[in-house]
Amino acid sequence: MGFPKVGVIGAGQLARMMAVPANDLGIGFTVLAAHNSDCATQVSDFVIGDYRDVTAVLDFARGCDVVTFEHELVPQSVIKELERTGVRVFPSASAFLYSQNKIAMREKMDELGLPNPDWQVFDGGEIHLSFPVIAKTPSGGYDGRGVFVANDRSELDEVFNAVKSPLLLEEKLNFDYEVSIMVARSPHGQAATWPATLTVQTNGICTSTITPVPQFNEQLGTLAGHIALTIAAGIGLVGVMAVELFVVADSLIINELALRPHNSGHWSIEGSVTSQFEQHLRAILDLPLGSTAMTAPFAVMGNVLGGEKTDMYRPYLHLMARNPNLKFHQYLKEVRLGRKIGHITLLGDDLLHLNREIEHAVDYMSGVIDE
Amino acid sequence: MGFPKVGVIGAGQLARMMAVPANDLGIGFTVLAAHNSDCATQVSDFVIGDYRDVTAVLDFARGCDVVTFEHELVPQSVIKELERTGVRVFPSASAFLYSQNKIAMREKMDELGLPNPDWQVFDGGEIHLSFPVIAKTPSGGYDGRGVFVANDRSELDEVFNAVKSPLLLEEKLNFDYEVSIMVARSPHGQAATWPATLTVQTNGICTSTITPVPQFNEQLGTLAGHIALTIAAGIGLVGVMAVELFVVADSLIINELALRPHNSGHWSIEGSVTSQFEQHLRAILDLPLGSTAMTAPFAVMGNVLGGEKTDMYRPYLHLMARNPNLKFHQYLKEVRLGRKIGHITLLGDDLLHLNREIEHAVDYMSGVIDE
Secondary structure, eight states: OOOOEEEEEOOSHHHHHHHHHHHHHTOEEEEEESSTTSGGGGSSEEEEOOTTOHHHHHHHHHTOSEEEESSSOSOHHHHHHHHHTTOOBSSOHHHHHHHHOHHHHHHHHHHTTOOOOSEEEESSSOOOSOSSEEEEOSSSOOTTTTEEEESSHHHHHHHHHHHOSOEEEEEOOOOSEEEEEEEEEOTTOOEEEOOOEEEEEETTEEEEEEESOTTOOHHHHHHHHHHHHHHHHHHTOOEEEEEEEEEETTEEEEEEEESSOOGGGTTHHHHBSSOHHHHHHHHHTTOOOOOOOBSSSEEEEEEEEOOSOOOOHHHHHHHHHHOTTOEEEEOOOOOOTTOEEEEEEEEESOHHHHHHHHHHHHHHHHTSOOO | OOOOEEEEEOOSHHHHHHHHHHHHHTOEEEEEESSTTSGGGGSSEEEEOOTTOHHHHHHHHHTOSEEEESSSOSOHHHHHHHHHTTOOBSSOHHHHHHHHOHHHHHHHHHHTTOOOOSEEEESSSOOOSOSSEEEEOSSSOOTTTTEEEESSHHHHHHHHHHHOSOEEEEEOOOOSEEEEEEEEEOTTOOEEEOOOEEEEEETTEEEEEEESOTTOOHHHHHHHHHHHHHHHHHHTOOEEEEEEEEEETTEEEEEEEESSOOGGGTTHHHHBSSOHHHHHHHHHTTOOOOOOOBSSSEEEEEEEEOOSOOOOHHHHHHHHHHOTTOEEEEOOOOOOTTOEEEEEEEEESOHHHHHHHHHHHHHHHHTSOOO
16 A cells, blocks of 8 residues: 555646645645646646546546545536445535535535524515625635625525525624634545634625634533534534634524535644644545644634735735745746735744734735735 | 746656746746656646757847846856856856756855865865765765765765766765755845745755754854855855755754755745745846745645655545645655655644654655554
8 A cells, every 4th residue: 555646637726835735745636727828737746637537537536546626516416426436435426516506505514403593485476585685696706706695586586586596695794803713624534623713805805814703612612512513413514614614693504515625724734733724635635634733822814805906926025025934835827817826825823913914914915014 | 927937947846846836927928848747747838858958048048038047067068058048047157057056065165154064175185074984976975975075085986987077075074954945136125034944854865854953042043044145145046046055053054055046945935925936037028026024933845755655645645634724745756765756745833743743744755654
């Protein structure tokens, strides 16, 4: 029994960052990329192919011991065909569904007795929710895409007529803040959570995270862990998953699931003994999971969003000189307005200082400030 | 000005580990490998070529913004030709000499007023040292190779007749223990040391390290830093360097220099805010250096040496289950007796516990113990 090889469907920054622990652990690593300009191809073996093409994916999988995903777009039919032909693929199609279909996810959370907002499926008929409501396309949305606020029936009908398929409607919660908790689970059923993370959102995009959640008391931390572990076991998760939660006073309400390494877990690269990327590899290979303890009292992560600047090298030179503790992650993606092109993490015990430094760093990288 | 590309001459585990921060920082990365079985080729772009062949090295360098080394075997003539043709290559030939030629190194340390053992060059004539002496070939030795103990003149002559070239003779010090200190320096002259590291040697090979040196008082720590910084500035170092030192009571005496990332700095991957591999990239690119602060009170690193076992996957599965805090680094080199094929690091505050766990882990990996 030698070292196994993992194949990742998708070649963006998540696959790129997963290549690091594969290198450390001696795990073979390859990615299925759409284009040779995809950013993981610069740091990994790769195959060019279309993730919707079952033949291409099966060909790719033949060279791998385990196949996993970097995004939710891989069709259920493709995953099921991998499973049918005996490919070890994690998460399984039946679990990955809850990352791909928000209606199926809401049904499953109800079944598990976990806290959903009020919700219903809308296909143009009656609604029992009060306006305003959140209307979501069941699949394909992220970073605020595919999510709409409808203040009245005419706005809702407008969305429905544009989308032309059933929508998930959810009550518009007046939440206090949003958090995320990462959890890993192996085929053996070993599971581990990290401390929950505050996700600071701007225009529907997560701009920064703080771990652990500063506002949390022990009870909320335990509750978040309980919810994440219940979902992981309930859906048969293998790999890592982000559970995004709304906080309303002392209640946690499930927002979304992502069955893959997630932006809200990037802090764990430096901030935890085991990063989400290493843990994902351990989980899908059924290796024992690593410790999820934090390496510092606080970890603050800021997303670098594409702005006016196209050169990202000179700004980080400036920032390195200013603060020798900043940890940079550059995805080498083409700079486009608002696109996540990198992130910066800082660890320490003075949260005010950490927040200020990260805010400065990402604003400087994006060109919002000049010095 | 976009992201630069670094080319490493050599494709062993040091180049392999340097690929990780290149990925994080968005730095392009390629290696000049002797064979496509060299372990860095699995995680990096690579070119096959002979590092002694100036044409091959020049071809390789044309695709890079900066060229550096992973080992000391690259001939001075090749490095000088790179410099002559305008390639940015770090360390420079004039600095790298002290990593390649132990006689030149001893002369330079004397010139810098730094603590050498008594030494002389021996070419078959008179000697002023008392036996026993250490006889070293000036170049090419490491891990105890090229180093001989001569108890009397006849043994020395025997070595000389076998080697057939001048030897460096050094007094055989009755030292208390051996330490190493890593230092980084940039073309701008910015320099930084990490805390010194105890290097535990078995049969001339470093088997484990403890950082910081438990026996050190503040004075010895400061002295080690002073020596490392003096050498770095004195030889015009660009990149990272290990300074190996003998400790005799309250004195530090220079043993050897290695102008590259070094086994005694592997602990810094998890144990320092900035690893030696990231710092080497920052230094040769003239980026501001990162913090060398430790992330835990102690970092213990154990080398996994090739033993009876050839399968290295199953043993680490066992060890991961035993201790979720162990950090594994597998080089994916062919297992040969006594060869460094990986390392394991553990951080914490209970040194006795850390030592015990690392000793167990490396003995189990090597097959010395069965459970």
